[in-house]
Amino acid sequence: MSDAPAIDWTNPSKKPAPDPGPDPEPGPLYAVRKAVHPQRIDGPFRRFKWLVMLITLGIYYITPWIRWDRGPFAPDQAVLVDLANRRFYMFGVEIWPHEFYFVAGMLIMAGIGLFLVxxxxxxxxxxxxxxxTVWTDVFQHVDRFVDGDRNARMRLDAAPWxxxxxxxxGFKWTIYLVISFWTGGAWIMYFADAPTLTVDFWTGQAAMVAxxxxxILTATTFILxxxxxxxxxxxxxxxPRIQTAMLDEKSLIVxxxxxxxxxxxxxKKAAKNPERYGDCIDCNQCVAVCPTGVDIREGAQIGxxxxxxxxxxxxxxxxEVxxxxxxxxxxxxxxxEHEAAGGNVRSIWKTLFRPRTLIYFSIWGAIGAALLFALGVRTHTELxxxxDRNPPFMLMSNGDxxxxxxxxxxxxxxxxxxxKLEIGGLPDGLMWTDDTARADAARSIIRAVPADATQPVRVYVIAPSDTVTQNFTFTVTSQDEQSEQDAAEVRFESPEN
Structure with missing residues (x-):
């Protein structure tokens, strides 16, 4: 094939377009990082960041050490993920494996809460x-404490080693490492008794997984x-990329x-020609204080x-000006847009309480109310x-x-x-267990069940020979002041159908 420029035969007199040449080389997919040295600033938002940072770090580091009295048969740590016994404790709430829907509900609430915010x-x-953000903020304050404010840090970065x-x-990175180690150590405290695990950890008796x-958490915190x-x-x-789909022209953004x-x-320029210049004096203070180094004057951006x-x-x-x-x-x-056109700006309440946020809040609140209701009506006794599938029944020597x-x-x-376990229905039916004799068969038995445990019981139910296949119920009732009860319907199999 010829490499000559193609001729437009619909207009032969038209000169062919010049060859643009080879495609340009693609640019780099990753920009070289420029170190960000945020300048110290004080103001309402900075103070709010301090407050949130203190609250979140306080919750993270202190929570495993809070005690909660659940009696002599249960752990006294307020928040504990007990993987060995498959339990999750949060103050007065105990979640069992079959109640994982509580955890799923809280995760869904967290997701919808992010959508709402x-x-x-x-x-x-x-x-x-x-x-x-929180730990980066902590490390940036360490930078400021060790190296000084923005200009001092920039000079130190540019200085030769x-x-x-x-x-x-070395001093600064040692502080980094201590904070990172403390962070990783606090995490494992949520999975075992904190005082006991601390002693075991420092005496070399803790499990290798600890x-x-x-x-791993020390390294990731230190690096990230x-x-x-x-x-x-x-x-x-x-x-950040997901959030852009949730924002619209009615969302509050910087x-x-x-x-x-x-x-x-x-x-000075604005004083000489006030009609030409706006309020921005191009001081770059907004860029200097930004923890991610973006220039907000360039518009919304992922950074x-x-x-x-x-x-x-x-x-x-x-x-100041x-x-x-x-x-x-x-x-x-x-x-x-309204303000630029000289119009009035809506109040903050009208901005926040709009259909979209109200819908998110309603869904979030409905899930929370459902979880609270389920938590309130659940019993502490289950059955x-x-x-047995094979054989479904057995014929005794007397025909029962x-x-x-x-x-x-x-x-x-x-x-x-x-x-107390008892039979409901099944006339003339009796039961006994592996640790009782058939002669002691009765309509009900009483078993002692340990604290916070599930006890399996092998139960044999016997009925006369003329009993037909039918449904009946097992009912369990706690023998205390609560008298909690649960029942399960089962089928009695018989050759008489």
Missing amino acids: TSAVGRAWCGYSCPQ GPAKIARR YVTVA GGFLREQVCIYMCPW TYKDWRGEQRGSV CITCGLCIDACDRVMA GRPRGLIDYATLEDC TVEH VRNAFTVRIRNMESRPRDM
């Missing part, structure tokens, strides 16, 4: 409560919070009001975690029964028919209780 106030989760820089880096888990930081949010985390700020110019620190910085600058606050602010795109069942009596109280 995102639709209302944008990426507030990322800006304040995300573990990556020497004894002073090595000493500073040491491996602490090592100490070095990768904003790269986790921009490149690794899928949540916004630069370009119609008010442009054209940018210094205070912005809507923490609001740029608002604090901009408001302070506006106060005598201009109204709010050049950078939490605002909806819809309100920005399950399994019929015997069926065998495996009955499991579950005592979900943190104390041992006596349970």
Whole structure:
């Protein structure tokens, strides 16, 4: 085939387009990281970040050490994931394996809660409560404590390696490592009694999985919070990309009001020509304080975690130059259009309480109410029964028919209780167990069930020879002041159909 330019035969006189040449080389898929050194700032949003950080870290580190009295037969740790016994304890609530729907419901509530927060106030989760954000914030404060504020850190980064820089880096990374180790150590405390595990851990008696888990979490916290930081949010985390589908023009996000700020110019330039320049004096303070290093004046971008620190910085600058606050602010795109056109901005309550957020909140509240209802009406006594399949029945020497069942009596109280098991229906039917004689067969038996345990009982039910196949019930009743009861319907098999 010829490489000559193709001729347009619908218009032969038209000259063919010149050959554009080979395709350009694709650009890099990954940008080289530029170190971010946030500048210290004070303001309402920074103080709110301090508050959230103290609360979240306090909950994480302190919760395993809170005690909760459940009696002498149950663990006294307030929050405990007891994998060995397949239990989950949270203060006065105990979740058994067959009640996993409570955990699933809480996870669904957490997901819908994220949808609700995102639709209302944008990426507030990322800006304040995300573990990556919280621990990155901690490490950035360590940077400021060891190396100084932004300019000092930038000079130290640019300086050649020497004894002073090595000493500073070693000291700072040691603090990183201590925080990371403490973080990994706190995590394993949720899976065993915290005081006991602490002693076992430091005396070398803990299980190997405890040491491996602490090592992995120490390394990930050290690397992700100490070095990768904003790269986790921009490149690794899928949540920013999911959140963009939940935002609309009515969602509150951190916004630069370009119609008010442009054209940018210094205070002196604006004083000479006030009609030409806007309120933005191009001081770059909004960029300097940003923990991810983005310029909010370039519009919405995936690196912005809507923490609001740029608002604090901009408001302070506006106060210093005598201009109204709010050049950078939490605002909806819809309100920005109204404000740019000279219209009124809606109140914060009308912005938050709109159909979309109310629907999310209603779903979230309905699931929470359903879980609370299920938690309130559940009993601490349960019964399950399994019929032997082979053989389904046995004929005794006197012609009576015997069926065998495996009955499991579950005592979900943190104390041992006596349970009465009885037959309902099946006239003339009697039962006995492996540890009782057939001569002692009766319509009911009493078993002592240990605290917080399930006791299997092998039960034999016998009926006269003329008994036909029919349904009957096993009923268990706790022999205490609660008198909790549960029943299971089963089938008595007989050759008489």
